[in-house]
Amino acid sequence: MISVPESFITHLECSNCGLTYEHTDPMRTCPSCEKVLFARYDLDKAAGAKVDLQGRDPNMWRYREVMPVKDEANIITLGEGMTPIIDAVRLAKEVGSPRLLLKDEGVCPTGSFKARGLSAAVSKAKELGLTKLTMPSAGNAAGAMAAYAAAGGLEANVFMPKDAPSANQVECLAYGANLTLVDGFINDAGRISGETAAERGLFDVSTLKEPYRAEGKKTMGYEIAEQLGWRLPDVIVYPTGGGTGVVGMWKAFDEMERMGWIGSDRPRMVVVQAEGCAPLVKAYEAGERHAELFPNPHTLAAGMRVPVAIGDYLVLDAVRESGGTALTVTDEQMVRGVSDLSSQEGLFAAPEGGALVAALRKMLDDGTVSRDERVLLLVTGSGLKYLDVLTPALVALR
Ligand SMILES: Cc1ncc(COP(=O)(O)O)c(C=O)c1O
Ligand SMILES: [Zn+2]
Numbered sequence: 099m100i101s102v103p104e105s106f107i108t109h110l111e112c113s114n115c116g117l118t119y120e121h122t123d124p125m126r127t128c129p130s131c132e133k134v135l136f137a138r139y140d141l142d143k144a145a146g147a148k149v150d151l152q153g154r155d156p157n158m159w160r161y162r163e164v165m166p167v168k169d170e171a172n173i174i175t176l177g178e179g180m181t182p183i184i185d186a187v188r189l190a191k192e193v194g195s196p197r198l199l200l201k202d203e204g205v206c207p208t209g210s211f212k213a214r215g216l217s218a219a220v221s222k223a224k225e226l227g228l229t230k231l232t233m234p235s236a237g238n239a240a241g242a243m244a245a246y247a248a249a250g251g252l253e254a255n256v257f258m259p260k261d262a263p264s265a266n267q268v269e270c271l272a273y274g275a276n277l278t279l280v281d282g283f284i285n286d287a288g289r290i291s292g293e294t295a296a297e298r299g300l301f302d303v304s305t306l307k308e309p310y311r312a313e314g315k316k317t318m319g320y321e322i323a324e325q326l327g328w329r330l331p332d333v334i335v336y337p338t339g340g341g342t343g344v345v346g347m348w349k350a351f352d353e354m355e356r357m358g359w360i361g362s363d364r365p366r367m368v369v370v371q372a373e374g375c376a377p378l379v380k381a382y383e384a385g386e387r388h389a390e391l392f393p394n395p396h397t398l399a400a401g402m403r404v405p406v407a408i409g410d411y412l413v414l415d416a417v418r419e420s421g422g423t424a425l426t427v428t429d430e431q432m433v434r435g436v437s438d439l440s441s442q443e444g445l446f447a448a449p450e451g452g453a454l455v456a457a458l459r460k461m462l463d464d465g466t467v468s469r470d471e472r473v474l475l476l477v478t479g480s481g482l483k484y485l486d487v488l489t490p491a492l493v494a495l496r
Pocket of ligand 1: 212339341448479480
C-alpha cells in the first residue's frame with residue numbers, strides 16, 4: 099500500500115528526436131528539433147498506485163504518481179476531473195448505438211476540459227518559479243488559465259481572436275487576466291503571444307509547446323480506464339483542434355500498459371473536425387504525417403478553429419496506430435448534435451460535443467462503427483459557454 103502519493107517524474111523526452119532534458123528547468127519545445135516534449139516517469143515505482151486509488155479525492159490529481167508536480171504545495175486545484183461517464187440510454191436508441199457512453203467534461207471548473215491541462219501547466223509553472231504566463235487561446239483555455247493563475251497568484255496574459263465567445267472574454271476579465279483581442283485567428287494570436295513573451299519575459303503555455311498541459315489532458319485516459327473497470331471502450335470520439343486530448347489519452351494508455359494496469363487493447367481513436375477547419379482530416383486522408391495550414395478557417399465551434407497544430411504527427415500517429423479515423427461535420431450538424439444531447443440526455447453541450455453525435459451518425463451509417471461496439475463520446479465542454487452562437491442557432495432549429 100502506498101500511504102503518501104508522490105510524483106515519480108524523472109525527465110523530459112522529445113517525442114521526435116528522443117533527446118532528454120531536466121524537468122526541473124522551464125522548457126517549451128525540444129531545443130534541438132522544436133517538436134513536442136513529453137514528461138517521463140519511473141513507471142515501475144508508479145505502478146503500485148493502482149491499488150491505492152479508491153480512497154483518493156475525486157479529481158485528476160488522484161494519479162499523482164504520474165503527474166508532473168513534485169511538491170504538493172504547488173498543486174493548484176479547483177477539483178477538475180473525475181467527470182461522470184453517462185450511459186446515454188435515450189440517445190443510444192435514437193442513433194442506433196446501444197452501448198453509447200458520454201463523458202461530460204462540461205462539469206469541470208470553468209466549464210470545459212481545458213481545466214485539466216491548465217491545472218497541470220500552471221501548477222508546474224509555479225513549481226518552476228515562473229510568475230508571469232501568456233497564452234493564445236481560441237476560447238476555453240484562456241478562461242481556464244486565468245482561473246488557475248488567479249488561484250495560484252500568477253499573472254495571466256491572454257491573446258484571443260476578437261470573435262472568440264463572449265463568455266471566454268468575460269471570464270478572463272473576472273479572473274483578473276490581461277486580455278488582448280487579436281484581429282485574426284488562433285495562429286495570429288499565437289504569434290503575438292510569442293512576441294510579447296520574448297519582450298516581457300513571460301512564459302508561453304501554448305498547448306503542446308510546453309510539456310505539461312498534455313499531462314493534465316492525459317488524465318481523461320486514466321479516468322476512462324478506472325471508471326470503466328480498466329476495460330477501455332472500443333471507440334473514443336474526440337472533437338479536435340490542436341489534438342492535445344488525443345495525444346494525452348494515447349500517452350496515458352501507453353503508461354498504463356507499461357504499469358500493468360491495462361492490456362494491449364486500444365480504443366480506435368476518432369478525430370472529428372469542422373468542415374470549415376479540418377487540417378488533420380485533410381492530412382489523414384492524404385496519408386500525410388504533417389498537416390498544412392488550413393486556409394480561411396471558420397466554424398462556430400471556437401475550440402476546433404485551429405488551422406495548424408504542432409502535435410499533428412502525434413495525433414495522426416495515434417489515429418493510425420489505433421485503427422481509428424478522422425472525419426468532418428458541418429456547423430449545422432453540430433448544432434443538431436447539441437440539440438440531441440440536450441433534449442435526449444439533459445446534457446447541454448458545447449458545439450464541439452454536438453459534433454461528436456453527428457460524427458457517430460455518419461460512422462454508423464457507413465459501417466466504420468458497428469452497433470455492438472462500446473463508443474465513448476468525449477463531450478469536452480458546456481453549452482453555457484457558447485450562448486452567443488448557440489442561442490440563434492438553436493432558435494433557428496425550432
Ligand atoms: C470545448 C472544446 N472542445 C475541444 C477543443 C479542442 O481541444 P484539443 O486542443 O485537445 O484538440 C477545445 C479547444 O479549445 C475546446 O474548447
Ligand atoms: Zn527533438
